[in-house]
Amino acid sequence: MPSAKSLPEAAFFSAEEKVQLLSGSCPRNLSKERLKEWLSFRKGTAKDGSARSEATKAELSQRVISYIKNSWENNFTEKWQHSAASKPEDQTTTVNCDFPESAQWVSLVDAKDDVPSFNIQNIVSYFIERKAKDNESNKDYKNVSSKAFGLFRHGHIQKLEIARDDDEKVHIRCNSSPEMKKNLKYNVKLSMCNNGGHEGNITFASCACPAGKGPSGSCKHIGALCYALEEFVRLKCTREFETCTSGLQRWNQPRKRKLDSQSVYEIDFSKKIYRREGRNNVKPLNDPRRPSEMNNDSKKVNRELLDKIKRVKPNCGFFRLISDEKIEQNKNEIISPIKELPVSLTEIFDRAKRIKRNLMVTDQERQNIALATKAQSNCQAWFEHRRVRITGSQSKRALLKRSSSPTKAMKEILHYNSQYQSHKMKQGLKDEKKIIWLYENKLDCKVSETGFVISQCYPFPGASPDGEVHRGLVGIKRIFTVGLSRKEAVCKRGISRDTSHGLVVNKNHKLYYQVQQLMLCTKSSWTDLVLSDTVYLIILHVKKNNKFLSDLVPKLEKFYDNHISLEITYPRVFFMDLLD
Numbered sequence: 262m263p264s265a266k267s268l269p270e271a272a273f274f275s276a277e278e279k280v281q282l283l284s285g286s287c288p289r290n291l292s293k294e295r296l297k298e299w300l301s302f303r304k305g306t307a308k309d310g311s312a313r314s315e316a317t318k319a320e321l322s323q324r325v326i327s328y329i330k331n332s333w334e335n336n337f338t339e340k341w342q343h344s345a346a347s348k349p350e351d352q353t354t355t356v357n358c359d360f361p362e363s364a365q366w367v368s369l370v371d372a373k374d375d376v377p378s379f380n381i382q383n384i385v386s387y388f389i390e391r392k393a394k395d396n397e398s399n400k401d402y403k404n405v406s407s408k409a410f411g412l413f414r415h416g417h418i419q420k421l422e423i424a425r426d427d428d429e430k431v432h433i434r435c436n437s438s439p440e441m442k443k444n445l446k447y448n449v450k451l452s453m454c455n456n457g458g459h460e461g462n463i464t465f466a467s468c469a470c471p472a473g474k475g476p477s478g479s480c481k482h483i484g485a486l487c488y489a490l491e492e493f494v495r496l497k498c499t500r501e502f503e504t505c506t507s508g509l510q511r512w513n514q515p516r517k518r519k520l521d522s523q524s525v526y527e528i529d530f531s532k533k534i535y536r537r538e539g540r541n542n543v544k545p546l547n548d549p550r551r552p553s554e555m556n557n558d559s560k561k562v563n564r565e566l567l568d569k570i571k572r573v574k575p576n577c578g579f580f581r582l583i584s585d586e587k588i589e590q591n592k593n594e595i596i597s598p599i600k601e602l603p604v605s606l607t608e609i610f611d612r613a614k615r616i617k618r619n620l621m622v623t624d625q626e627r628q629n630i631a632l633a634t635k636a637q638s639n640c641q642a643w644f645e646h647r648r649v650r651i652t653g654s655q656s657k658r659a660l661l662k663r664s665s666s667p668t669k670a671m672k673e674i675l676h677y678n679s680q681y682q683s684h685k686m687k688q689g690l691k692d693e694k695k696i697i698w699l700y701e702n703k704l705d706c707k708v709s710e711t712g713f714v715i716s717q718c719y720p721f722p723g724a725s726p727d728g729e730v731h732r733g734l735v736g737i738k739r740i741f742t743v744g745l746s747r748k749e750a751v752c753k754r755g756i757s758r759d760t761s762h763g764l765v766v767n768k769n770h771k772l773y774y775q776v777q778q779l780m781l782c783t784k785s786s787w788t789d790l791v792l793s794d795t796v797y798l799i800i801l802h803v804k805k806n807n808k809f810l811s812d813l814v815p816k817l818e819k820f821y822d823n824h825i826s827l828e829i830t831y832p833r834v835f836f837m838d839l840l841d
């Protein structure tokens with residue numbers, strides 16, 4: 262039986278300590294852990310003995326004293342005798358007992374930069390290559406094996422903490438829950454060099470488990486801590502507190518499949534029946550189209566698709582992407598097409614604001630446009646300038662009644678539905694010329710042509726007067742009498758009312774709005790509204806109504822901002838219609 266003197270001091274007490282203990286004053290260096298450790302080796306008790314974890318230091322030392330008094334030291338378990346014999350005595354001297362329990366411990370994650378570089382080689386050096394006192398290698402393959410790694414991988418290493426030491430060492434501690442027991446946690450402690458060629462060398466390791474006695478403990482919990490450190494150094498993060506239920510199940514891992522992409526026509530979708538030979542001839546995919554709609558010439562189909570797109574929107578990104586064709590951009594177009602889809606509503610609003618600002622014209626530009634668009638519907642520029650504004654003839658349309666759909670009004674204002682000229686319209690243009698001629702003859706004046714006139718103060722209203730006479734305008738309206746007198750026809754259409762003073766223009770009719778907007782844009786103070794069946798004329802002299810206009814303009818602007826400018830910016834309704 263070995264004497265107390267030949268036992269490692271780390272686990273046992275020196276004579277001096279014993280005297281101090283017996284005298285009732287527990288020395289500082291006898292930590293609770295050491296007292297517990299000592300108690301754990303009483304013969305015939307459980308590994309952790311009755312040293313309850315919540316016992317105070319005084320309670321523990323009291324218990325130790327009673328055992329020393331009863332000479333329990335002489336009844337070591339076999340295990341302890343063995344380890345006492347195999348561990349050389351001088352390992353316990355000054356080298357490794359300085360694990361600082363009361364140091365400044367911080368969580369490993371908060372002290373990323375304090376962790377020395379630590380790799381698998383350091384683990385191998387410690388567990389396997391390290392020379393014990395008898396000059397034999399430690400060769401503890403078992404405790405760095407998959408068991409230790411499994412402990413770490415399944416989250417048994419928790420609450421990793423680090424403390425720096427003055428003498429360029431770092432100390433690391435953690436809790437390791439044992440593999441099987443749930444209500445137990447081992448304290449694992451480890452010190453390593455933090456500088457020079459020895460960086461990462463483990464200088465001290467201990468674990469509270471039976472196999473992990475310091476200072477050079479070698480158990481799977483220490484191994485697991487090493488793996489945790491190794492990963493932390495590589496990834497700078499820990500997998501603490503990962504329990505087995507917080508991850509995916511690990512017992513049925515599907516194999517990784519490596520598949521090459523395949524055409525959908527080559528994939529066999531047929532149902533496989535167990536124990537029956539697979540059919541060799543794979544059934545071709547069912548084409549749901551009617552035979553008349555099928556077209557197997559994909560080149561031709563693509564060509565047709567491109568043609569369709571081109572007809573509708575040659576500038577669209579999709580077309581440019583798949584067509585080799587070079588597209589000429591329409592130089593007259595005032596608003597450049599959208600090059601890419603806007604990312605957000607804010608972007609659309611921003612662009613709308615920009616566009617509205619750009620529609621504002623200088624006085625010179627305004628005059629140039631009016632001159633350049635004199636041919637009206639026979640010139641492209643007229644369409645381009647009109648396209649982005651509210652024209653006189655649509656003025657009343659922009660004033661929404663509560664029940665009317667803004668989308669419908671907007672479609673009309675932007676002329677989405679009237680891209681062709683009906684027979685009636687062609688006739689109307691011809692008749693217009695004739696009516697102007699009649700007017701000229703009747704009043705003995707010269708009506709000159711005008712183009713598209715944009716308001717000087719607002720970018721969005723514009724108007725195309727049918728003609729200009731000195732300081733005034735002429736607006737022509739062809740009337741179809743269909744069996745009525747001209748007067749009756751005009752009144753029936755609501756253009757004017759018959760009063761005792763003669764015919765008076767109806768301020769609620771869209772022609773009145775149109776005429777007022779003409780005067781807003783041109784700054785003329787009156788307009789002759791000429792209604793005619795191309796034989797006789799009814800001339801209604803309309804004066805500019807400033808009160809009416811000051812009421813009208815804000816409403817137009819509101820509609821423009823809320824609907825037109827957004828649609829111009831991002832033609833949602835336009836493209837929706839094309840899809841129908």
Ligand SMILES: [Zn+2]
Nearest residue numbers: 468470480482
């Ligand atoms: Zn251990």
